[in-house]
Amino acid sequence: MNSRPTVYSILELAIVAQGNSMSETFANTLSLAQRAESLGYERFWLAEHHNSDSVGSSSPPVLIGHVAAGTKTIRVGSGGIMLPNHSPLVVAEQFGTLGNLYPNRIDLGLGRAPGTDQATAQAIRSDFMQAAHSFPREIEKIQQFFSPANKKFSVRAPVAEGVNVPLYVLGSSTDSAHLAAEKGLPYAFASHFATAKLFDALKIYREEFSPSAALSSPYTMAGVNIVVADTDERAQEMFTSVLRMFIGLLTGNRQPLQPPTAMTAELNQALQHPTLQQMLKYSFVGSKETVKQQVRDFIGQTGVDELIAVTAIYDHEDRLQSYTLFAEIMKEINAATVPVTQREQGVC
Known part of the structure; x- marks a missing residue:
């Protein structure tokens, strides 16, 4: 039995459903955050992706401001900023500005991947590969720009100096685990699509973690795909939109999120492909009771401190309902959590 409650959050890609405009998509994003x-x-984190018909989250700082302005208490941040695409100085200025506008509510998650294809990555920044190799140093630059001590240097981001914007390392490999542990930063693993190295990465991070001014002990987050409905059958039908989206990613057939359909023989066959099975391994789909058991098992196996849920559902009301049911699931799981002191006394 778990000894502590598990935090639950959302990773939002501003998925564009077929027939919806970008403005409608962004309105739905705010509605979901509320x-x-x-x-x-x-x-509530916003991802960074480029050159995609199905993803509207190409400028996270702008959407973070949009969401933070329309909410009051929920933390809003990047999941993440793909740092090799950007100047660390500009990132510090953007998030320092957000941190001043919405004090103690802004997170800065940083990743190394381009968030797009190689041709687009080169169009964003011609020296992308060099910047990617410099990722650890680029994080240090951002930390320096946020430090009050940076006032004595010639290159500054005054809007960021001393502002409370926590940094998170995002990753999908063991490289990111080593880095997050070395820097003593919280670690978010992209297991909602990159599943193979999850357990290796968590083990490395926990074993190598070095306490820092930011964090005294390891803090882990894991992405999971969540689709919850009133019945298993309805959830599986809604999940066909996700399947088609992932098939499009693998085949290069990029298009807006498609309406759900019955599970066809073609989709069933595609679902058996090893690559698709691996990518969707941590997809929890079904009724509330079905998903509750899957989530409880995942928490027990990984011991993560926080789940960050990704839900690509065609109909906005269905997506709101799925996230409502997932919150109920997490509250029920956490209500069954026994405090460590009770567990040590033999209560559990």
């Missing part, structure tokens, strides 16, 4: 705030979600 619902999440009322349901007790800890944070």
Whole structure:
């Protein structure tokens, strides 16, 4: 039995459903954040992706401001900023500005991947590969720009100096685990699509973690795909939109999120492909009771401190309902959590 409650949050990609405009998509993003705030979600993160018909989150700082302005208490941040695409100085200025506008509510998650294909990555920044190799040093630059001590240097981001914007290392490999542990930063693993190295990465991070001014002990987050509905059958139908999206990613057939359909023979066959099975390994789909058991098992196996849920559902009301049911699941799981002191006394 777990000894502590598990935090639950949302990773939002501003998925563009077929027939929706970008403005409608962004309105739905804010609507979801407002619902999440009322349901007790800890944070609402915006991803960075480029050159995609199905993802509207290409400028996280702008969307973070949009969401933070329309909410009151939920933490809002990046999941993440793909740092090799950007100047650390500009990132510090952007998030320092956000941190001043919305004090103690802004998170800065940083990743190394481009968030797009190689051609687009080169169009964003011609020296992308060099910047990617410099990722650890680029994080240090951002930390320096946020430090009050940076006032004595010639290159500054005054809007960021001394502002409370926590940094998170995002990753999908063991490299990111070593880095997060070395720097003593919280670690978020992208297990909602990159599943193979999850347990290796968590083990490395915990074993190598070095306490820092930011964090005294390891803090782990894991991404999971969540689709919850009233019945298993309805959830599986809604999940066909996700399947088609992932198939499109693998085949290069990029298009807006498609309406759900019955599970066809073609989709069933695609689902058996090893690559797709691996990518969707941590996809929890079904009724509330079905997903509750899957989530409880995942928490027990990984011991993560926080789940960050990704839900790509075609209909906005269905997506709101899925996140509502997932919040209920997490509250029920956490209500069954026994404090360490009770567990040590033999209560559990």
